[in-house]
Amino acid sequence: MATIYDIAKKANVSPMTVSRVVNNSGKISEKTREKVEKIIEELNYIPNNAARSLTLKQSKILSLVITDITNPFYTKVARGAEDKAKQMGYRLLLSNSDESFEKESEYVDMLISSGVDGVLMAPSGDESQKNLKTLIKNRIPFVLIDRHVKGIDCDLVMGDSYQGTRQLLEHLIGQGHSKIALINGPTNVSTAREREKAYFEILRLAGIEADKKLAANISYMQNDSYKFVKNLISLPESKRPTAIFAANNFIAINTIKSLRQLNVRVPEDIAVVCFDDPDPIPDFNPFLTIAAQPAYNFGYMGIQLLIERIEGNGPAEKQKVILPPEIIIRSSSLKK
Amino acid sequence: MATIYDIAKKANVSPMTVSRVVNNSGKISEKTREKVEKIIEELNYIPNNAARSLTLKQSKILSLVITDITNPFYTKVARGAEDKAKQMGYRLLLSNSDESFEKESEYVDMLISSGVDGVLMAPSGDESQKNLKTLIKNRIPFVLIDRHVKGIDCDLVMGDSYQGTRQLLEHLIGQGHSKIALINGPTNVSTAREREKAYFEILRLAGIEADKKLAANISYMQNDSYKFVKNLISLPESKRPTAIFAANNFIAINTIKSLRQLNVRVPEDIAVVCFDDPDPIPDFNPFLTIAAQPAYNFGYMGIQLLIERIEGNGPAEKQKVILPPEIIIRSSSLKK
DNA sequence: TATTTTTATGTTATGGGTAACATTTATAAT
């Protein structure tokens, strides 16, 4: 592969002149520019990014750390991030943390050594603080999406868990439900924490006495709701919930699968609602009532904030972008 | 950021010794190893990949070029690719070509200058030949997934379009269908070509006279089947198809949406089958009858072949891995 | 024409790591 020296020799100029032609920097006469450009073309020269990164200390590569690209929510985030990154001349490294702090740590080390210019991360939880501090120590800018992390002040793009929870619960309450269970993610994740807080608060405001036994925290990843669902179902009629609020799409799906196994019908016997669409294409299975978050924009705006931070042309203070959810009412919560 | 020289100075050894500790190469006494490792820990040293790439001429970065990360098929491919890449110590750059040759070209240029070690690509179509030749010229190894490209001999991992088509069609025929429409992708994509060929062949073998008017090619991306579906529906009863074979998941979904708009019920009025699951989680919407391809393995094995090629420890001849589909019969093709 | 200013180009050093070779130190063999 041709280097800048090959070009220089053949064009009878110094490597520096070639560099200037390639980067369109400094002053070069039209004559030499043409001469050099011709030879660049001829030898099919493509700049060596590693060498460039080494001197310039920037790679034009960003990293996207999400928990699972298999979840349509993150899939849309990735798509938005990709589109914006490409538009701005950056490339995107993909990492799946699987909601695991350890895996996230491994990736963070890899990223630092890769010399990425910045990181867009959906943190695995509050322990991520450690990883983020590693990024800070290595002066790698980052933006958080979907979740914030205790003790870290940074740019972030997230949804409004309170509003989403409120809309979903008010809808259920409007449908006559008062025994509403919550199947939530782990409380070391900010969204889960906020949804839980909102859940109790909104029930209280609606004059419904929340039963702590109806709320559970399960892992977003293993996401095994069967045991808890079975417990719920076997409660005496007076205690048994008539609706379930699942913290996210995969929990909801899993919950519905558990219900099916237990021969409980949705929505006839029990209503189910959740955050985020489990389907990649909306309106194909118009079944689940959801608080749909603008996932594409999480990614798109996240990358935008990140690049502003990297290039230093944004506001000095950290930006917090809160994108509201849109409630979509479908049959999983409607009495037939 | 700490460099190998910082470590060396503090540990009172040469940078080379540090390098040897880091890479576990050459011989080092247990004593120095421990001493150096302690300081590496202390200073939080992380190797600089750019520098490494520059000398070693390898970046440990691979590129995944797919057409749309939003499609669960590619989502699973990406997941498999990611997992294998991580396991082998590589990172993955993500690119969405949107089935567009031009976009793919842009990405290929970007990739080359990024200095990726290899490319795993689902090509946009036969024109991709040009992009692949660019890769060859720059000596960047690549592996194709899902689709092959005319005139390019390389490692590849793909499904068995013939078998999948056969299984789907035989199932439909077994259900008593003889007027079966085909809504296919564009013929410059190998899978579409092969599915079309298989479609006509299998109908012929089954003694069914195929009606060319029942077959259409639409774009995988815009994927607007409405007009064609409407045409099908308005055919006289004697000609009207009783089943539709859609070439992929998104075409199938779109087709079903079109059918709904036209008040045609699936499967009561018309059966629909296709390749690949449109749902990220199987068994949640057990609706569509599909020929499910092992997408995760496309990615996983693709990366494996790619790394073998890169590291030169695989067989010299190009490998063609054909992964068979699994037919999953669900209600979209079953008479109630 | 001599001098200053501007424009165009070149030289040197550097970024962080490693291969290849050189040297020192420890261990084994005579």
Place this chain on the structure above:
DNA sequence: ATTATAAATGTTACCCATAACATAAAAATA
């Protein structure tokens, strides 16, 4: 004790591009 051998560590040069500084050539001004 002496030499041969192996093990541990060090030195030097290079990978490729560019920033910072230096110089030569051309244009503008006195």
